[in-house]
Amino acid sequence: KGFSKQSSLQVVRITVPDAPASLINQSALVDKHNNIVTYYVTSQTNHTSTVLFDINHGLICYKPDDxxxxxxxxxxxxxxxxMHVLLNESQQQVWLVGNETQRHTEFLGVLAGSHVKASTLQEPLHTLCQQGPVYWTRKADGPKERLIYFCIDICFPSNVCVSxxxxxxPE
Structure with a gap:
């Protein structure tokens, strides 16, 4: 399988050049026609997580690497x-300057009893999530001694990186 050469698809690679201790290795596939941006974030152990922004439906989907x-x-x-910065971006590559990058952490709590059937999701979320369970999350203040499940670092062209x-x- 190869990628079709549609003018609406664009790959953007994002790096933080002066932060080797916390190197961000990710690319973003920008589908302007469908208003979808898909980030592929590769960890230092060479596993890739997917973060899909479905602008038309107002949803973000996180799929961890493991x-x-x-x-x-x-x-x-x-x-x-x-996302609109990326959708309006005409360059093929975007670099973030590390010392100008703002970094912060967001905590998302996985809601108990919030299981969603993947079959009820619209494309492309349905395809991404059809092999496993799907859960709703909400922003929270922090884990407060609860075990953190996993973290994904994402950098945006606006010089903001979010963990x-x-x-x-709890139920």
């Missing part, structure tokens, strides 16, 4: 702003 589980959350204003960490909320 499992079939998907985690959903509603997009917020800042998410739309970051998104998931944990399970």
């Amino acid at each position: 499992q079939d589980t998907c985690f959903l959350r509603q997009m917020e204003t800042s998410d739309y702003e970051n 998104v960490c998931f944990y399970y909320l």
Whole structure:
């Protein structure tokens, strides 16, 4: 299988050149026609997580590198702003200058009893998540001594890097 050469698809590679201790290795596939941006974030152990921004449906889907589980959350204003920068980007590559990059951490709690059937999801979320369970998440203050499930670091062309960490909320 190869990639079709549609003008609406664009791959953007994002690196942080002066931060070798926390090297961000990711690429973004930009589908302007369908308003979808898909990030592929590769860890230092060479595993790749997927973060899909479905702008039309206002959803973000996180799929960690080592499992079939998907985690959903509603997009917020800042998410739309970051995605529109990429959708309007004409360059093939975007570099972030590390010393100008703002970094922060977001905690998302996995909601108990929030299992979603993948068959009810619209494309492309359905295809991404069809092999495993899907759960809703919401922003939270922090894990407060709860075990952090996993974290994904995402950098945007607006010089903002976010470490998104998931944990399970009590029932």
